[in-house]
Amino acid sequence: MSINIPSVGCGFRGKVKQAILNNLESFDILEVMVDHYLAGSDNSREIFQKISQQLPIVLHSVALSVGTAAQIDTEYINIVNRTIKDLNALVYSEHLSFTKVDGIDTRLLLPLPRTSAAAEVAIKNVKSVKENIEVPFCLENISYYFTHPESQYSEVEFLNLVCQESGADILLDIENLRINSINHHYDPYKYIDQLLPNRVQYIHVAGGITTAELELDTHDQKLSQTVFDLLKYTLKKQNPKYIILERDGRFNDFLEVIDDCHLIHEIIRRGHHEQKLERITKPIN
């Protein structure tokens, strides 16, 4: 198996459009939200299209709601397809969660009960998505603050089950993993160990905040040392193609994003170097 050198980039946000455009050389790739592309003006869509001519684009969204116990929203899939085509996107990703029911859309990623019934719904919907788009599809682990009492599977078992049965790849959000492991008391390294082998194609990293009661997924801080450590560990175990730094606040400190991207590049470079050394020094049997 060949070893990928992951492309590193950040999530495109309109508020830091100029900062991103001024620092394109710091990124190998950019992540665009389908929802932003859709909601933007013609002018903003043109900007996205121009950027896509300079850097590869990966596509992400928040409103597909693959976990809703209903048919997948085909209109939304059409929009995703149009965006993939407009931006020549390499991959599309969504969250393993639900955001809406008939008549109400919360825009909030809500956890699914980790049951066979919920897995069945998600698997069916993800298969439907995969059948209707022309790029690889990844499912992301979300951060969550409450657990459904009737859950049968652990978090990682549930993610693995849905991805295994639906054929989706995994988008591992390392900050979500860090937050959940603290809020719900488990070992994040064991979680990484248990992930389906070679299925993590895509990684998210971000920085959140710590309150007296909970770790919160705010996407507005510099990456923590724990996130860097978990990223290093993941890169030893998996072979992802894309690493995206998500930032949704404190945009005045956008230089932190650039710095963190450089640090991620450095981690990749060192990891790659170590892997090469291992190969060279490995005794021949």
Added chain:
Amino acid sequence: MSKNLKELQNQLIKYMVATVSGEDKQEYDKLINYNKKRLNLMASMMVGNHVWSLEKILPTTIKYIHPQNDLFQYILKHYFAYRKPSGDTFLLEARNFYEFIMQWNDTILKQAPYLKDILSFELALANVKYAYENHTIRYATRETLYYSLTPLSQLVILNYDIRCFFKKKRVFNLTLKPKKQSLLITCDQLSHQIRIFEVSDSNFSLLKMAQHHFLSYPMNKNNKFIQYLIERKILENRYENLFYW
């Protein structure tokens, strides 16, 4: 599809909407064993997500006024209570914000805190931006471009600079200590952008500009609707002294 799962998802979201809109929470049998404190936390996050969607309509206001302020909470409370987010995300629905507010009756409109002042201000900026982008202010005189925000505040255009000063007598976020704030809005010909500079009350000066941001939004149907509301004089100006020179 699983009927039980569907019912659970329905109850969960309805519970959260009821939490936000202040409706009576029904007895949701499927949520008996849930941690309600955590559910309420996620309900407040749901509001947070929608508040930020309002920046499509109130970009300047939301930038300078804490999103937990009573105007945004009021808008969202009514949004959740009477409209219910559906179909597309609110980010998209916000583009049709005027349709949503159009459904409010006069009583609801009049009770919306500061709405008239804020909509006026946003409209003023939208008008100025629109005029600037369409080059109609290039040769304009001060008189033609004078826009009155309230009797005690104003937007003044001097040559090619657009300057707006206003001070709040009270902050919108009541949890913060009251303090005076000021905004200076200026648009220079070279940048083709409206720049907003925030200066503290003590340092209020044209030359002491603490920070700047860029804005860009077209004269869209929301703005036209805002103008319509203002012309209808349906909004009660309960805080006449909110802005002053």
